[in-house]
Amino acid sequence: MKELQHLNKYFLKYKTHILLGIIITIIARLFLLFTPRYVKKIFLVIENYFEGTISKDVFKTELFEAILYIVGAALVGAILTFFMRQTIINVSRYIEFDLKNEVYDQYQKLSLNFYKKNRTGDLMNRITEDVSRVRMYAGPAIMYSINTITLIIMVIIYMYNASPKLTLYTIIPLPILSVIIYKLSKEIHNRSTIVQQYLSKLSTFTQESFSGISVIKAYGIEPQTSINFKTLASESKEKQIDLAKIQAWFFPMMVLLIGTSNLFVIYIGGMQYINGEIDSIGTIAEFLMYVNMLTWPVATVGWVTSIVQQAEASQKRINEFLKIEPEIKNAVNTHTKITGNIDFNNVHFTYDDTNIQALKGISFKIKEGETLAILGKTGSGKSTILDLIGRLYDIDEGSITINNTEINKLNLNELRDSIGYVPQDAFLFSDTIKTNIRFGKQDATDEDVIEAAKNAQVHKNIAKFKNGYDTILGERGITLSGGQKQRVSIARAIIKLPKILLFDDCLSAVDTETEEKILRNLKKISKGKTSIIVSHRVSSAKNADKIIVLDNGKIVQEGTHSSLINIDGYYKHLYLKQLSETESK
Incomplete structure (x- = not known):
């Protein structure tokens, strides 16, 4: 259980609730143990009545009192059990909440490299399925463990006081039970780990299928995708069945061993009664009740062990990510x-x-206050420069x-x-257009949102929608066209009024007329601010204070538009090519 030690800080945080739950559990079990004792008393009263040692009135009075005590103890025990669940189970929900936040915070701290190496479905599975399994350990497993330990100790003490010899025979099956649990728990841990890995694979596959549904439909590969899903789901099912086969051994073994204990009680107890070692048949009835009171607690030993092993496997997967040190750290507070x-x-x-x-x-x-334009072929390093300015990565050499x-x-x-960033692939959230623009400035007014949309030349498009700015976008902004997504993304950046504006080929999906309008607005907005425009179009770069041309990670040209069009090179060739395309249109 070394991986689950990570939760100790949360147990310490909620120690008051847990201690209260433990106290309530112990008191609740004490009240439940009254029943067998008063059942024995009822047998004694009946025996005394038939032997003629007590009158009918005394018999009725003592019988009524015993029944009253049994009912009262059951009611108090039930109420305390309710409060036991309210304390301990609630703690597990608090821990689940804290752990999910811890995992989510860690996800946000980790660098882009981490997300390139790990799939979204697997990340989601660890923060949902794995955390849920850990919660079962932090709540039900602990509650039933306390309940079981308390009841076993108390019952054995009561049984020993009643008949030491009979108690010894009754607990003979318990060491056998311990060995079985030890053997099975190891196998459950191994199979639980495999099950969680397959659940992650299944989550990843479905997440990628839904995200790329347009590509799947466009290529007509729904049948093959369905076959792949069925294959993965079938493999996952087989692993689940393998785990269930092992878990299925627990309850039958518990019932068998408890049944064996009952046989010992009836046979050994009967022999002791015949030999006069036990003064009342009520003692055998009391023992049978004690043994059967142990049935569920002992049976839960297997269930709890299974939960703990699954939680251990899940927490190990969670810890793998929690132990990763973020590559990009904030060294200055x-x-x-x-x-x-x-x-x-x-x-x-x-x-x-x-x-x-x-x-x-x-x-x-x-x-x-200057504007820099960066041009170059695909893969020349243009977007990398913007990522480094935002410190999404740390450099290897230089400064x-x-x-x-x-x-x-x-x-x-x-x-x-201080940065307003418009990525090449505009990402919008499944929320309203207004909220997506406000993402750049949470306290922006409706007027600010509209002004930003106008400057991004997208206001007229939004106004035509039925719900306007309150239109709910589909996943990743699928409701909008490529050009509209880019312009909403621009509005989101400029509404911040940042000191540095970074535009990563964000006008590629708009026509040249709209591009000109947006560039004029950006020039006005970016006055006094530093702007860097990455583009494949000369029209986006020509008004910049400085232009650099990259090729294979190196600067091959540098200057202004007027100077570069007079030098034979990539910029001039690109300018002439795009000029001829414009004239032909």
């Missing part, structure tokens, strides 16, 4: 000034997951400074808060 003065000095960067060297000795400077301070010595939260 104090306030750091962020301006638009950006300086790249001999920057080298290689992607860890592919080992591709994206940047090879990049150097350039941008002053606050990046903002306001003459190295980027890793800036407050990470303040750095990213």
Whole structure:
């Protein structure tokens, strides 16, 4: 259970509730143990009455009192059991809440490299299925364990006081039970781990299928996708059945062993009664009740063991991610000034997951308020520069400074808060258009949202929707066209009024007329701010204060539009090509 030690901090946090639950559990079990004693008393009263040692009135009085005590003890025990569940089970829900938040917070801290190496379905399964299995340990397993231990100790003490010899025979099956549990629990742990792994694979497959449903339909591969799903689901089913086969041994073994104990009680107890070692047949009835009171607690030993083993396997999977140290850390908690003065000095960067060297000795400077345009072929390193400014990755060699301070010595939260970023692949959330734009500024008014949408040239499109800005978007913004998604994403960036604006080929899906309008608005908005525009279009770059052209991770051209169109190279060729395409239209 070493992996489950991670939960000890939560048990300490809710120690008051847990201790209260333990006390209530012990008291509840004490009241339940009154029943066998008063059943024995009833037998004694009946024997005394038939032997003529007590009168009929005394018989009725003592019988009524015994029944009254049994009913009262049962009622008190039931009420206390209710409060026992309210304390301990509630704690498990609190721990589930805290653990999910801990996992989610860790997910947010981890770098992009982590998400490139792990599938979304697996991440979701660990924060849902795995945490739910851990909750079963933190609640029901602990509650039934306390209940079982308390009841076993108390029952054995009561049984021993009544008849030591009969007690000894009754508990003979318990060591056998211990060995069986030990053997089966090890196998349950192994099979539980495999089951959780297959659940992750199944979650990943379904998540990717739903996200890529348009591609699946476009290629007409629904039958093959269905076959693949059935194959994976069948494998997962087989692993679940393998686990169930092992778990199925527990309850029959418990019933068999308890039944054996009952036989011992009846036979040995009967012999003792005949030999005069037991003064009343009520003692045998009392013992039978004690043994059967142990049936459920002993049976839950197997169930609890199964829960603990599954929780151990799940917590191990959770801990694998919780133990990962984020590659990008915020080393500064104090306030750091962020301006638009950006300086790249001999920057080298290689992607860890592919080992591709994206940047090879990049150097350039941008002053606050300037606009830099970056052009180049696909894979030349344009988007990488924007990722490094947002410190989504740390560089291998060289330095990046903002306001003459190295980027890793800036407050990470303040750095990213000062940036308005429009990615190449615009991502919108399954919420209203208004909420998606407000994502850039949570306290923005409706007027701010509309103004940002107008500057992004998307207001007229939104106004035509039935619910306007309250239109609910589909997953990843599927409700909108590619150009509309890009413009909503632009609105989300500019509503922040950030000091640094980063545009990653965000106008590729709009026509040239709309592009011109957006660029004019951006020029007005970005006055006094530093802007970096990554594009494949000369029209997006021509008004920039500085233009750099990348090729294979290196700067091959640098200058202004007017200077670069007079130099034979990539920029001039791209300009002439796009100019001829425009004229032909």
